[in-house]
Every structure is written in C-alpha cells, then in structure tokens.
Amino acid sequence: MVFGVGLIINAVLVAIPVGGSVGALMGIDAHRAATGQKPLFAGGNTEDGSSPGGGNGGSGSTGDGGNHNSTSSVHGTQSTEYCDLSWGITPPSKTEQYTLNPNQWGVDGTTVGKLCMNVTTFKNETYPTKTAPEFSVNWMFDAGPETQPVHAYSNIRVDNVLPLALDSMQELYLDLHWTYGVGNTSAETTSQDDLTTANLNTNVAIDMFLDSDKDKAENGTNAQYEVMVWFAQFGPATQPIGLSDKSKATRELNxxxxxxxxxxxxxxxxxxxxxxxxxxxxxxxxKFTGDIYPLITDLYTLDPSKLKDLTPPSKGDFLGSLAFGTEAFYSNSFVTFSVPQYKIDIRT
Structure with missing residues (x-):
C-alpha cells in the first residue's frame, strides 16, 4: 500500500524594518559547532529568550497569545505575524497538519536585529488538499560571536507522519520553489548580485534527523545523524561541514x-x-522537483574508507524529523525569504 502525505506552501510577505550593522565574518567550524549545540525544536514557546532552542514543547495559532500582531483579514483569511523567539505555530486544520516556527534560538539580549515570520490562515480551517498556510520570513541581524553565529533556523516541519523506518519508505517527493530578496517584499527571482551587495550570509536547506532508536530520531539533540539537503549557500559563514574535505559521493536527480x-x-x-x-x-x-529518497539510500552503501572513523546510517534506522527553512546568520540589509511552492510527499 502506498500512503502519501503532502504539503504545499505559497509565500506571502510581511516585514518590520529594524536598524543594524554587520561585524566581522565567522568561520565554518564555529558555524557548525553552534548549530550543533541547539536542536531545531526543543523547549517551550518563549518571548524573552529564556528557552530559545525551538518550539516542539508548545504550539499556537492565530490569536493564541505570544508576541503576535494580526495584520490583515481579507476574504476569509487571517494574516498573522510572529516575532517570537520561538513559537510552534500549528494552525487549526481539517486537512493536513504541520508546524511552523520562527525558531530564533541564537538570539539573546546582545543581539542587534530582528526576525518575523508571517503566516496566513483560513478562518474556516479548511485548506485545499495537501495545502498549508502561506508563509514568509523577513530578517536582518548583525554578525554574532564565533561561538554562536547562527541566529535562527526559521522553518516548516512535517507533522503526524514521522518517525518512519527508512526501509519502509518508497518515495520522498519534493516540489520546491523558493526565493530570497533584499528588502521587505517577496522577490519573484533571486538576484545573486543584490544579495552579495547586502552581504547576506544564510542558507536554504532541508534538515532531517536519523537514529536507530525511534525516540532519539525525533530529537535534534540526541539523534546520531543529521542529514541535510542544501539548495543555497550565500556568504562565507555558511559552508557545510566537511566542505574542505572534498565530496564523498555524487548523485544526479532530475x-x-x-x-x-x-x-x-x-x-x-x-x-x-x-x-x-x-x-x-x-x-x-x-527550483527542484523529484524524489530525494535516493539521497538517503545512497548513504547505506558509502565506502567506509572514505568516511574515516564515521559510520553511515543503515536502512533499519528511523527518520524522526524533517524540516525545510533558512538559517539566518547576518545581513547588512533586511532580506525576505519566501516560498512560492513547497510540496513534500512521503510515501510508504
């Protein structure tokens, strides 16, 4: 039997400008050490930075409290802005379930800058098949310290599907179109020149956690493996771990x-x-359209001699978490990350 679960996201923009300037660049080792110290979703919702690690501990929707500001109501929709450090946004839905989160886990009292996520929900709680609320992220930060250069991983996460045993999956279909633009409006296309001028340092990536233990696979801190799929790397602060050690494998997909x-x-x-x-x-x-499941199965057959002292995952492991979003390092100007289309369809 094939069971499909899908999400489609279309982006909409809301932005609040805040002043700031950018400091010195930080290195790759500090970047990944920092991102490894905090899970994507851990702890409760917070406005004051007391637990900025993510929002699996609580969830909210339009009008549920927190540092939110309802900005507009048009034709049965409610557009709500979330500027919380961490807030699990799980809008009431009679169809698919999902959680969005500003996830500003690297923000503290010394941070200069701001980030807000906008989510547009349907008041009747009924969405077209496999469709989630529209969302976008607008932000600007100064460079953080080398010990914690990442300010946020704002993302949308698949709910009520995982964990799944890897060998029980048949397909992980992705239909993706995103843009990054300078300013407070969604860009139709991404301009490399504009982002370079803004000194933008960020990435766009899917982030997954795997482990042989089903419970550990659901926890970004305890899982043995973090598997990422990168679609963008802007600025020298955002290099993936292992980049200096050369590629271990190559795979062509669509x-x-x-x-x-x-x-x-x-x-x-x-x-x-x-x-x-x-x-x-x-x-x-x-843009990318296709099945990314081979990016997981290829890991089983990696040549151990290429991995030194590291062990690859096996087909008996579990996929416990899957999110898509952007890591906010720093930018001289406000930038907007928007997602005109995002469909993830996990088939077993």
Missing part, C-alpha cells in the same frame, strides 16, 4: 547534481550534507 560532504558537529553528531552543485561555490538552486 537535472540537479548533489555532492555529499561529511563530518561531525560540535555536539558529536555525524552531519551528512547533500549540496546542490550550484550552491557548493556559493550559488543557489531555486
């Missing part, structure tokens, strides 16, 4: 070639990053 980089983060997790070749050299891939 016209896009991915290189695999492997290493350990500061938390001791094995990080395996498939990076679109356009992004390896600091570029981007705005």
């Amino acid at each position: 016209g896009t070639t991915f290189d695999l980089f492997v290493g350990k983060n500061g938390q001791g997790q094995t990080v395996m990053s498939w990076v679109a070749q356009e992004a390896v050299s600091g570029g981007f891939k705005e």
